[in-house]
Each structure stands twice: as C-alpha cells, then as structure tokens.
Amino acid sequence: MVNPRTVRLAALGFAAAVALTACAESQRGSEEEGGGQTGGTMTFATEGAPKLFDPFFATDGATFRTSQQIFEGLIEFKPGTADPEPALATKWDSSEDGMTWNFELREGVKFHDGTDFNAEAVCANWDRWYGQTGAGQSPAVTGYWQDNFGGFSDGKTPSLFESCTAESPTKAVVKLTRATSKFPAILGLPSFAMQSPAALEKYKADEVVQQGDSFVYPEYATQHPTGTGPFTFSKYDEANGTVELVRNEEYWGDKAKLDKLVLRAIPDETARKQALQSGDVDGYDLPSPADWQQLKDDGYQLLIRPAFNVFYVGIGQKNVPALRDLKVRQAIAHAIDREALVKQQLPEGAKVAENFYPDTVDGWTDDVEKYNYDPDKAKQLLADAGQSNLTVNFYWPTEVTRPYMPNPQDMFGLIRGNLEAVGIKLNVVSKPWNGGYLEDVDQGKADLFLLGWNGDYNTPDNFIGNFFSDPNNRFGTGNSPWGKTLAQEIQDADSEPDAEKRKGMYEELNKKLKAEYLPAVPISHSPPALVVAENVKGLVPSPLTDERFDTVSLG
Numbered sequence: 001m002v003n004p005r006t007v008r009l010a011a012l013g014f015a016a017a018v019a020l021t022a023c024a025e026s027q028r029g030s031e032e033e034g035g036g037q038t039g040g041t042m043t044f045a046t047e048g049a050p051k052l053f054d055p056f057f058a059t060d061g062a063t064f065r066t067s068q069q070i071f072e073g074l075i076e077f078k079p080g081t082a083d084p085e086p087a088l089a090t091k092w093d094s095s096e097d098g099m100t101w102n103f104e105l106r107e108g109v110k111f112h113d114g115t116d117f118n119a120e121a122v123c124a125n126w127d128r129w130y131g132q133t134g135a136g137q138s139p140a141v142t143g144y145w146q147d148n149f150g151g152f153s154d155g156k157t158p159s160l161f162e163s164c165t166a167e168s169p170t171k172a173v174v175k176l177t178r179a180t181s182k183f184p185a186i187l188g189l190p191s192f193a194m195q196s197p198a199a200l201e202k203y204k205a206d207e208v209v210q211q212g213d214s215f216v217y218p219e220y221a222t223q224h225p226t227g228t229g230p231f232t233f234s235k236y237d238e239a240n241g242t243v244e245l246v247r248n249e250e251y252w253g254d255k256a257k258l259d260k261l262v263l264r265a266i267p268d269e270t271a272r273k274q275a276l277q278s279g280d281v282d283g284y285d286l287p288s289p290a291d292w293q294q295l296k297d298d299g300y301q302l303l304i305r306p307a308f309n310v311f312y313v314g315i316g317q318k319n320v321p322a323l324r325d326l327k328v329r330q331a332i333a334h335a336i337d338r339e340a341l342v343k344q345q346l347p348e349g350a351k352v353a354e355n356f357y358p359d360t361v362d363g364w365t366d367d368v369e370k371y372n373y374d375p376d377k378a379k380q381l382l383a384d385a386g387q388s389n390l391t392v393n394f395y396w397p398t399e400v401t402r403p404y405m406p407n408p409q410d411m412f413g414l415i416r417g418n419l420e421a422v423g424i425k426l427n428v429v430s431k432p433w434n435g436g437y438l439e440d441v442d443q444g445k446a447d448l449f450l451l452g453w454n455g456d457y458n459t460p461d462n463f464i465g466n467f468f469s470d471p472n473n474r475f476g477t478g479n480s481p482w483g484k485t486l487a488q489e490i491q492d493a494d495s496e497p498d499a500e501k502r503k504g505m506y507e508e509l510n511k512k513l514k515a516e517y518l519p520a521v522p523i524s525h526s527p528p529a530l531v532v533a534e535n536v537k538g539l540v541p542s543p544l545t546d547e548r549f550d551t552v553s554l555g
Contacts, residue, residue: 033223040554041260042536045272045284047401049265050240050433053233054205054221055190056129059143061545064190064241066263069549071193071227072110074103074122075184079540079548082308082360082458084185088117088194088228098179099162099499105170109252111196112232119166124197126164126174128206135210144191147466148182171489179497182465185457199226230256241265256550257538269401276300281538282554283532286401289347292529302530307527308360308543310353310463311404311452312520313415316329316485318444318476322387329518331381332448333371335422336415338523340373343409346526353522357455357463357511362507363493369514371521378422391425392447395440402530403545404452407446411475419448440475449474454545460506461494468519469494475519486517 048062055067074089089103109117116177129145131153139146151157160183162175175415176183186192200206203220210216220226225233230253231245243263247256264281266272272292277298287295287302296302316334317324338352355364382388394410397405405411416426419433429446431437441449453476456462461469471478477486489512493505513519530541539547 009234023446038257038553039259041262042258042283042513042549042552042554043159043262043264043281044532044549045264045275045281047265047272047286048267049238050236050243051227052221053219053223053236054195054217055193056145056195057141057208057217057221058117058191059140062263062265063509063545065545066245067190067193067225067227068229068546069231069245069261070233071190071195072107072228072229073187073189073193075187077457077542077544079551080306081284082543083456083459084188087188092184096497098183099176101174101184103172103174103184105172106252107170109228110250111199111228112226112248112250113199114194114197114250115196117194117228118169119172120169121197122172123164123166124200125192125194126161128197128200130159130161131270132206135140135208135215136206138210138215141208141215144189144358145433146298148186148189157502158349159243179495180461181494181496182228182457182459182461183500185459187457193227196226199224221265228252230548231261234260241328258549261552267399271368276533282536284543285530285545286403286406287529287531288401289345289406292347295341295531300409301536303530303532303541304347304349305403305529305541305545306360307349307525307544308358309404309452309454309528310356310358310525311411311450311523312353312356313523314441314446314449314451314475314520315518316444316447316449316474316476317479317519320392320447321389322385322390323392324480325385325387326516326518327385328387328390329521330371331378331385331387331422331426332419333518333521334374334381335378335424336371336418336521337373337521341411341414342524342530345407345414346524347406349407349524350524353524354514356513356520356522357460358466358525361455361458361460361463362499362503362531363460363510365507365510367507368511371514373418375418375422382423389425390423391427393429393431393438394419395431395446397433397437397450398430399435400437402452403454404524404526405450406526406528408450415450444474444476446474456544460509461490464509464513465490465494477517477519478519480519482517486487486512486519 018175046062050063050066051060072087076087077082079083088106090106092103094101149160151159162177165173167173203224204218207218207222230248230251232248234244234246236243245261270290275281315329322328342350342352354368397408469487471483471487477483496502537553537555538551
C-alpha cells in the first residue's frame, strides 16, 4: 500500500491543505505467523441494532459499524486516527482551485458478487447518490449526502457535486461546484463507500417507499449489501439484532483472520457487561466509566479511544424569545459546573470543552470567551435581562449511551441542579433516543437539550458546519438575527482553499461562537472505550468509533 503521508503530500496544492491535515465460541484455528490465531468466531456486543445495511441510506452507528466491515471507500481512515489514507483509490490530486479531483484506482479489486471495481463503478455510485428522487430525497433517508453535498440532479437545491467521469478503468475524475475543506476526507465516511452497481440494480436498491413517517427499504438494503471489504454479509436475525459476517476469501488485500464476525445488539450497558463476564460475547462497546477499573482488574482489555467528540447543552431559539437574549444564554453557561461534571461523570482523560471541537482540529483556539462556573454572575445576568423567573423545557434522552454522553441521566441531573440553583424553572421532558427524543429536538421542540457529536473526519466543518451551516437547525439559529450570518461565515471558511487563511477564519469563528452567538454551551470532550476479552488481539480503537475487525484474531 502507498504510504498515506506520501499520498497526502503528493496530493498537494489544495489536497494536502484540506484533506490531510452468536456465542463467543472462540473456535481456535491455526497459529498465525507472528502470534495469535487465524480462524474462529468473534462475537461483539453493540449498543444497538442496525436499521439496514445500505450505508448510503444510514444515519445510525450500528449500521455503520456493520457496513464498515463489508464496504470500502476510495479513502479510509488510518487505524487509530482521523487521518485519511488510500483505500480503493491509491492516490489523488486536485486542480489549484480545488474543484477538480483525479483519483487513481486500485487494480484487481472485485465486489463480493464477482463484478469488477473500476472507474465506471465509481461514477455509477456518484450518479446514484446525486440522482435520488422521491423518498430518496428525504433527509431521513439520505441525510449524510444532504448534510455534506446538498441537493440532487433535479436542481431544486444547490449541490457541491457536479460530475464524475471515468477517464480510464483506473482513473475517475470528480468535479465539484466549489472548493471545500472537507474533500476528499469526506469520502472516508461509510455513507460514501463503493457498492456494486450490478447488485444495486439487481436488488432495486433505490426503491425506497415512504409510509407515513417511516420508510420501507428494498431487498438490497436488508439482505444483499455488496461491497469490496474483508467480510461479506451472511445473515441477519432481526428478532435479536444479530448480524453474521464471514471472511471474504477473495479479498484483494490481507484477508481477515476471523472466519466469522457476529455483531449482537445489547442496548443495556449492564447487560453487555454481563454477557462478557459470562462468556457469551468476546467484547462490547461503550463500557460505563464507572466499570473501567473493575473490568481491568478482572483481566479484560480496556481499549480507550482518543477523545474526538463534544458534549453540549443546546439552547433552542425557536419557542422562547428570552433565549434569543445573549445575556440569558451567558447566564446558562455560567450556571453549569462543567469541571464538576467532567470529574464526577466522565472517565479519566476527559476535558472541559472551550470550543465546539477538540484541540486536535484546525482552528481551535484558547483565545475564546470563558464561562467559568459562577452562579452569582448567572443570577445577575438573568436579572439584567429581566428573566429572573425564566421557565424552559429541558429535554434529556433515555435508552442510550453515546461516546460523549456515557450516562445521560446522571449528567442531566447535575446540570438540572445547576440551572435550578440560579432560579431557572425547568419543565423536564425525557424520551427514548430513538423513540421521539431526536425527532423532538430536530423539530425545535426542546428549549434546552443534551446532545453532542463524535467526529467523522478531521475538519472543523465536520463539527460546526454540521451544527450551524443551515439556519434551519435543531438550535433554531435562523430565529436569531445572526443565524444567517453565522451560516455564511461557516461556508466562507469551508470554501477557502488556502490552509493558513482558512485556519485563521475558523479561529475567528470559534471566538464569535463563544462571545457573540453562543447557540449552545460546549461542556466536555470524553474518551470512550471498548472492552474485550484477554484472548482478543489486534483490535485498534478509533477516535471515529470506526473499528475494523479484519485485523482481529483470537489467542
């Protein structure tokens, strides 16, 4: 494989500047060279079941965890980092204006159905994404495309994508309508993995049907996902949320060491821990920080991911005019004891957040307005704003564990106490994460809410662009006089091709986000973990929660 650093440097001009910155049977196989075993079955417990198996139509982490083993993109992320590296594309470069991108493709690669991966297949995938119609244009179906590329070929709304041309079997040329800091790193997202055009056509992949507020997906998405990756789809037991994958014996690279990988949904964290302790699973995701030390003491391997996320208290500005007053939002910020939350609720290595993304991302700056815990100042700001009797709806989620929010109930309890202590009256609303919470928050029903983001790739736009680039967002910034200004400032920074100038623009944006806008209160960055049995070897924790299991063996 080409050295990723070499590729990032070779893709200079604009390129380097923007993109590179079942039971745990543990059946033993033969000894692999260098230690460990080949063969066997690993069972890993996840926090939820996948909605479907077509990553282009997915927005949930459980689907992505499965699809990352089946599919590959032109670009992937180097294990253990958020940095892009070659995958199905061996190298790339761009025009000076950052709008035309040339991808050299890996030869000799086949999809799981035996058809060839080549430039025509690349462009067929792009044309599929861009050409969605009907239900395929719903944000609930193609949210990642719309968040990152905008509109479709019907021209109803602008799109970042313009065209894809297969100049030869091994060269695809992608044209954009403007420069963007997130390209080509964005192509490492599972939504933009390469899928077999033949299988997409055979199993009618784009025939999505809307029924009321829900969607019915075609046979491809539920039974026949077809990629180029080290594992192939075997079967799915929907009743207990268990996916079985098997080794791709025709894989173009180093073949997976496991015979089978089973991903079993166990939503309750305590139940996941008990399944590991009983030997029913070989590992699980998102152990509670309170259990970390005991798990280590019991001989399990705790694999800690780098913190690449942010947890925040969102401040909706749709329903309560008082929340459009900066003094009120500043009062909320001063009322929250973020240091106590980090120390009491989060694992070792967590940090108080001062920006809306971690300090490993370009444009982070310490030169921002600080909102230290100061209840007296919070009360004074509320009084100055004439809001000493402020009442708001405060939402928090149940039935969920997130990398940035390991225990929503306890985290909510601390913040609730802080806010009530300064005189803010709270109407508390709790709903299941996938049972109304996200829907209500996205529809602007929540005045205050707990949420966060685990980064997809290493650019500022993946954080603040996702949050605020559309004024019609969950924060309701379009209801404030500065909402459209903020959205334009974010697009201007994202579109700046000069890396140093762009970094400065993001630094200024981060200052304004804290001092002038404050659409939410950033609380913390937290390092989530996985835990596996002592005999599991080769699993690399990812800051993107993007772990690949093809390198895993059972000792």
